[in-house]
Amino acid sequence: MLVDKFDRTVDYLRVSVTERCNFRCQYCMPEKPFSWVPKEKLLSFEELFAFIKVAIDEGVKKIRITGGEPLLREDLDVFIKMIHDYKPDVDLAMTTNAFLLKGAAQRLYDAGLRRLNVSVDSLKPEVAEKIAQKDVLGPVLAGIEEALKVGLKVKVNMVPMKGVNDGEVLDILEYCKERGMVVRFIEYMENVHAHDEVKGLDSEELLSIIGSRYSYEDEGFDGHSPSHYYKLGDGYEFGIIEPHKDDFCKKCNRIRLTAEGQLIPCLYFDEAMSIKDAVKRGDIKMAALILKEVVKNKPEKNRWSDPDGEHSKRAFYETGG
Numbered sequence: 119m120l121v122d123k124f125d126r127t128v129d130y131l132r133v134s135v136t137e138r139c140n141f142r143c144q145y146c147m148p149e150k151p152f153s154w155v156p157k158e159k160l161l162s163f164e165e166l167f168a169f170i171k172v173a174i175d176e177g178v179k180k181i182r183i184t185g186g187e188p189l190l191r192e193d194l195d196v197f198i199k200m201i202h203d204y205k206p207d208v209d210l211a212m213t214t215n216a217f218l219l220k221g222a223a224q225r226l227y228d229a230g231l232r233r234l235n236v237s238v239d240s241l242k243p244e245v246a247e248k249i250a251q252k253d254v255l256g257p258v259l260a261g262i263e264e265a266l267k268v269g270l271k272v273k274v275n276m277v278p279m280k281g282v283n284d285g286e287v288l289d290i291l292e293y294c295k296e297r298g299m300v301v302r303f304i305e306y307m308e309n310v311h312a313h314d315e316v317k318g319l320d321s322e323e324l325l326s327i328i329g330s331r332y333s334y335e336d337e338g339f340d341g342h343s344p345s346h347y348y349k350l351g352d353g354y355e356f357g358i359i360e361p362h363k364d365d366f367c368k369k370c371n372r373i374r375l376t377a378e379g380q381l382i383p384c385l386y387f388d389e390a391m392s393i394k395d396a397v398k399r400g401d402i403k404m405a406a407l408i409l410k411e412v413v414k415n416k417p418e419k420n421r422w423s424d425p426d427g428e429h430s431k432r433a434f435y436e437t438g439g
């Protein structure tokens with residue numbers, strides 16, 4: 119079992135399989151073109167899997183594949199099947215922008231994936247295009263329909279931004295409600311990679327919009343998730359992720375692995391240790407030692423609300439959100 123010094127059990131590994139992305143979301147990526155880490159610097163699926171086996175053997179029970187855009191990585195379903203076959207009861211999930219999902223959903227399901235979180239920031243083609251800087255809405259919505267059809271459980275993530283998509287909070291809630299998908303509204307996390315003009319909505323503003331049409335009850339937190347849940351009168355549940363707070367940190371169960379092999383103990387800090395050399399040498403014992411060291415040094419909580427607090431400069435397209 120992996121336990122940190124604050125007595126939290128770490129059993130959730132988020133694996134970013136690539137930092138590359140086919141979108142350029144305003145809140146995630148810079149406006150100017152930039153260069154990606156060369157492909158040869160990334161860990162192969164075999165190398166990532168070698169580490170994942172170590173993590174599972176040490177007690178990891180939930181694995182989320184993320185990115186960048188994970189569906190850009192060829193043979194992702196083969197990688198998912200490797201993990202599923204190694205331990206079929208691992209809770210395997212993925213976070214995706216869904217642009218390439220229509221053609222991949224059945225293969226992902228057959229490989230053992232059961233849960234998907236999809237980013238949907240607008241239901242208006244021109245707004246979705248403004249946010250992602252590409253005409254994306256048609257393929258995204260088709261991908262979601264296909265995922266539901268093959269039996270994947272889908273949650274939706276939306277980042278509401280002032281003057282961009284803040285008029286669509288209720289539309290997106292209703293789109294999800296009609297399809298039995300939970301929606302989580304994420305407060306925009308300020309970061310040096312995003313466009314300067316982006317301003318997010320906070321939880322109070324979001325609840326005021328939702329409260330203008332619906333009555334809701336506060337359900338609190340569900341398990342280890344950073345999402346605060348609310349229930350409408352008809353039983354439909356939605357969530358708000360308030361990264362500027364830290365009350366969910368006391369139940370944090372997660373660490374992150376980047377495509378280059380950096381093992382990150384907390385989303386908010388720059389600290390990380392590389393498992394790259396260990397897995398490339400096939401030194402499984404060393405990989406396990408690094409994993410334990412990273413867990414041991416996991417920070418107690420983020421310092422987002424402290425204006426002088428430390429912030430990570432790592433991009434969310436690198437850590438996987």
Ligand SMILES: Nc1nc2c(ncn2[C@@H]2O[C@H](COP(=O)(O)OP(=O)(O)OP(=O)(O)O)[C@@H](O)[C@H]2O)c(=O)[nH]1
Nearest residue numbers: 184211213235273275304343344359361372385439
């Ligand atoms: N503050 C904080 N926010 C997080 C953390 N993990 C996820 N989030 C936020 O939640 C967003 C959505 O995360 P997802 O990739 O959908 O995963 P998840 O919320 O762990 O998913 P579930 O397994 O469905 O609960 C991320 O982009 C972050 O904004 C975390 O450890 N700390």
Ligand SMILES: C[S@@+](CC[C@H](N)C(=O)[O-])C[C@H]1O[C@@H](n2cnc3c(N)ncnc32)[C@H](O)[C@@H]1O
Nearest residue numbers: 145146185186213214215237275306307434439
């Ligand atoms: C980095 S993306 C990676 C997976 C995939 N490309 C996607 O967009 O779903 C994971 C999540 O991070 C969220 N995210 C990225 N940048 C963010 C920011 N600055 N503030 C809040 N959430 C952010 C996205 O909305 C998405 O739900």
Ligand code: SF4
Nearest residue numbers: 139141143146186215
């Ligand atoms: S949020 Fe996801 S889809 Fe958008 S640019 Fe970042 S990694 Fe790509």
Ligand code: SF4
Nearest residue numbers: 367370384385419420
């Ligand atoms: S901010 Fe750090 S400690 Fe808090 S929930 Fe996220 S990863 Fe865990």
